Amino acid sequence: xxxxxxxxxxxxxxxxxxxxxxxxxxxxxxxxxxxxxxxxxxxxxxxxxxxxxxxxxxxxxxxxxxxxxxxxxxxxxxxxxxxxxxxxxxxxxxxxxxxxxxxxxxxxxxxxxxxxxxxxxxxxxxxxxxxxxxxxxxxxxxxxxxxxxxxxxxxxxxxxxxxxxxxxxxxxxxxxxxxxxxxxxxxxxxxxxxxxxxxxxxxxxxxxxxxxxxxxxxxxxxxxxxxxxxxxxxxxxxxxxxxxxxxxxxxxxxxxxxxxxxxxxxxxxxxxxxxxxxxxxxxxxxxxxxxxxxxxxxxxxxxxxxxxxxxxxxxxxxxxxxxxxxxxxxxxxxxxxxxxxxxxxxxxxxxxxxxxxxxxxxxxxxxxxxxxxxxxxxxxxxxxxxxxxxxxxxxxxxxxxxxxxxxxxxxxxxxxxxxxxxxxxxxxxxxxxxxxxxxxxxxxxxxxxxxxxxxxxxxxxxxxxxxxxxxxxxxxxx
Amino acid sequence: xxxxxxxxxxxxxxxxxxxxxxxxxxxxxxxxxxxxxxxxxxxxxxxxxxxxxxxxxxxxxxxxxxxxxxxxxxxxxxxxxxxxxxxxxxxxxxxxxxxxxxxxxxxxxxxxxxxxxxxxxxxxxxxxxxxxxxxxxxxxxxxxxxxxxxxxxxxxxxxxxxxxxxxxxxxxxxxxxxxxxxxxxxxxxxxxxxxxxxxxxxxxxxxxxxxxxxxxxxxxxxxxxxxxxxxxxxxxxxxxxxxxxxxxxxxxxxxxxxxxxxxxxxxxxxxxx
Numbered sequence: 001x002x003x004x005x006x007x008x009x010x011x012x013x014x015x016x017x018x019x020x021x022x023x024x025x026x027x028x029x030x031x032x033x034x035x036x037x038x039x040x041x042x043x044x045x046x047x048x049x050x051x052x053x054x055x056x057x058x059x060x061x062x063x064x065x066x067x068x069x070x071x072x073x074x075x076x077x078x079x080x081x082x083x084x085x086x087x088x089x090x091x092x093x094x095x096x097x098x099x100x101x102x103x104x105x106x107x108x109x110x111x112x113x114x115x116x117x118x119x120x121x122x123x124x125x126x127x128x129x130x131x132x133x134x135x136x137x138x139x140x141x142x143x144x145x146x147x148x149x150x151x152x153x154x155x156x157x158x159x160x161x162x163x164x165x166x167x168x169x170x171x172x173x174x175x176x177x178x179x180x181x182x183x184x185x186x187x188x189x190x191x192x193x194x195x196x197x198x199x200x201x202x203x204x205x206x207x208x209x210x211x212x213x214x215x216x217x218x219x220x221x222x223x224x225x226x227x228x229x230x231x232x233x234x235x236x237x238x239x240x241x242x243x244x245x246x247x248x249x250x251x252x253x254x255x256x257x258x259x260x261x262x263x264x265x266x267x268x269x270x271x272x273x274x275x276x277x278x279x280x281x282x283x284x285x286x287x288x289x290x291x292x293x294x295x296x297x298x299x300x301x302x303x304x305x306x307x308x309x310x311x312x313x314x315x316x317x318x319x320x321x322x323x324x325x326x327x328x329x330x331x332x333x334x335x336x337x338x339x340x341x342x343x344x345x346x347x348x349x350x351x352x353x354x355x356x357x358x359x360x361x362x363x364x365x366x367x368x369x370x371x372x373x374x375x376x377x378x379x380x381x382x383x384x385x386x387x388x389x390x391x392x393x394x395x396x397x398x399x400x401x402x403x404x405x406x407x408x409x410x411x412x413x414x415x416x417x418x419x420x421x422x423x424x425x426x427x428x429x430x431x432x433x434x435x436x437x438x439x440x441x442x443x444x445x446x447x448x449x450x451x452x453x454x455x456x457x458x459x460x461x462x463x464x465x466x467x468x469x470x471x472x473x474x475x476x477x478x
Numbered sequence: 479x480x481x482x483x484x485x486x487x488x489x490x491x492x493x494x495x496x497x498x499x500x501x502x503x504x505x506x507x508x509x510x511x512x513x514x515x516x517x518x519x520x521x522x523x524x525x526x527x528x529x530x531x532x533x534x535x536x537x538x539x540x541x542x543x544x545x546x547x548x549x550x551x552x553x554x555x556x557x558x559x560x561x562x563x564x565x566x567x568x569x570x571x572x573x574x575x576x577x578x579x580x581x582x583x584x585x586x587x588x589x590x591x592x593x594x595x596x597x598x599x600x601x602x603x604x605x606x607x608x609x610x611x612x613x614x615x616x617x618x619x620x621x622x623x624x625x626x627x628x629x630x631x632x633x634x635x636x637x638x639x640x641x642x643x644x645x646x647x648x649x650x651x652x653x654x655x656x657x658x659x660x661x662x663x664x665x666x667x668x669x670x671x672x673x674x675x676x677x678x679x680x681x682x683x684x685x686x687x688x689x690x691x692x693x694x695x696x697x698x699x700x701x702x703x704x705x706x707x708x709x710x711x712x713x714x715x716x717x718x719x720x721x722x723x724x725x726x727x728x729x730x731x732x733x734x735x736x737x738x739x740x741x742x743x744x745x746x747x748x749x750x751x
Binding site for chain 1: 622626646657669677698702
């Protein structure tokens with residue numbers, strides 16, 4: 001039984017490796033590389049530079065070098081090694097390799113036609129608009145023929161990695177973005193090379209880029225020479241797991257940058273992160289978040305902006321994904337970056353049954369958010385009321401409701417504008433706030449300390465804090 | 479499965495009810511006692527609700543022996559399932575039914591609460607209406623007192639009337655010892671450790687509501703059900719708890735709340751990462 005199983009895997013492996021090479025390049029230079037790799041020749045020397053027209057783009061460059069460089073047996077070895085060794089989280093993850101292949105074909109068959117989003121097009125590529133380089137049909141074609149795939153995109157297409165955005169290589173190559181990660185990830189340099197699909201043989205070219213790393217870790221220089229050999233050995237799976245950890249940590253930072261936010265917002269719009277399980281949220285879309293920024297603490301959770309609560313993803317395959325790869329910041333920062341999203345979109349039709357919100361003005365902002373976007377899934381009409389034969393269970397009953405506060409929201413959302421209320425209460429009649437003009441009470445109390453700042457906050461809440469929130473998002477760009 | 483059905487009544491050993499509750503998608507149902515089903519009083523009014531009532535009842539009680547074509551069988555089969563569901567809603571609020579459902583609840587047969595801070599508390603099925611074909615079944619978490627959609631689509635399409643709106647709450651009336659302790663833990667969205675202002679304001683407001691309720695209950699000397707050991711609360715929530723306590727201590731000093739509002743804008747979340 002076991003033997004049969006193993007054999008079937010092997011067959012599958014060879015199936016994905018061999019046709020991939022032959023079908024990608026009917027005219028054959030890639031096949032030639034398979035042989036050339038052993039002698040350490042660089043793939044680009046052989047004149048396939050015009051393969052995609054864009055050798056200048058690192059993304060393609062590296063992905064090309066990867067296929068050509070990865071001879072089929074090395075790839076096999078890699079897969080075997082990864083299968084053998086458990087990865088970061090659980091031993092079940094070793095099943096991912098075959099799954100990876102499966103998923104790839106899934107994408108090529110259905111994914112690209114169904115919707116404009118294609119997981120294989122890095123969004124930053126779209127953002128910098130180089131339409132000549134990759135047009136959707138091109139990509140579809142190259143995908144179906146099993147074209148070279150970067151480590152990043154294959155990582156993101158793994159089963160259970162659906163929440164991940166593809167971090168742009170530009171982002172990774174900027175050393176500033178990696179500050180401090182070296183101490184958190186073992187085999188840092190190798191992992192980074194793996195993520196960027198840089199061949200160990202290419203080290204000479206990248207020397208100046210990675211100089212620092214070399215200096216910091218003393219024995220690294222010596223190892224550099226042997227790395228070519230070292231990498232094909234069993235520590236490959238160690239590197240693979242380090243690479244996943246490193247990618248995750250970079251990902252945590254990336255999704256808080258502008259490009260990352262953009263990518264995640266597209267995934268959000270398409271509902272890639274699933275919907276809130278809570279009945280009264282009417283399928284509001286959720287966002288992946290971590291409960292800790294340190295890896296190894298907890299798995300990824302889903303934050304529902306509609307009820308401001310976090311939920312366990314429904315599918316158990318996400319229970320192998322570290323929450324730190326998304327981080328605590330992303331969920332809230334997303335809301336502040338895109339304040340105009342209709343958070344309750346999926347449930348729009350049921351909303352009409354509810355009493356109209358007193359906050360009539362569509363664009364009214366409270367505390368830096370549009371009033372309509374502050375927990376739209378909470379408040380009157382959206383709280384579950386336990387009843388027995390139609391009678392509400394009383395609060396004073398032993399089993400009476402005790403948690404309704406968690407789903408409550410003031411009927412008049414402006415009640416939450418604490419700064420304004422405070423200013424009103426303190427009522428310096430002198431100046432700026434219109435709100436104060438409404439306040440007829442004469443105030444005798446002396447202004448306590450710190451009032452000036454709060455007054456400012458109140459002012460901001462009235463006119464400019466929405467933009468301030470947007471500003472925040474922009475500042476976060478790294 | 480359908481093959482199995484057709485066999486079940488001819489002279490297959492299995493009972494229809496056994497088959498029904500063990501078939502896929504019907505995991506939420508418990509088995510209704512034979513004598514409950516045969517007592518006509520328990521079925522009052524259902525003949526108006528279920529088509530081919532008598533045949534359906536015969537099928538459910540395994541005395542069905544009508545020769546008919548497949549189409550008819552299909553219809554009767556459907557009615558039988560509907561009938562079983564409606565009787566089920568009545569049965570599970572009886573003493574025996576409650577006990578059976580309690581067993582299933584303890585085994586988490588209805589799933590676990592997806593809310594992170596409920597720590598996989600078992601769920602109970604509830605309907606949002608007692609009339610059939612109005613709303614599908616939902617799952618009620620006694621810890622956060624909210625309802626959730628079942629994970630799998632085959633459960634999500636089941637009629638909520640088969641469980642009824644009252645069942646879950648009757649269960650806790652009958653077994654008050656099972657009421658879980660409540661917790662004030664909650665998620666607070668943060669950006670680089672700073673609370674998000676709009677959400678934090680709402681959280682404070684809700685916290686005040688909660689404290690009001692607890693004070694109300696304390697005055698009436700009713701146990702609020704919250705765990706009192708505040709120190710058990712996770713790091714993440716510590717800060718909020720402190721704030722809440724502040725709120726309680728200085729309840730009458732109206733400024734305290736606003737002062738609190740001011741500080742949250744500035745202070746980074748205590749737990750630096």
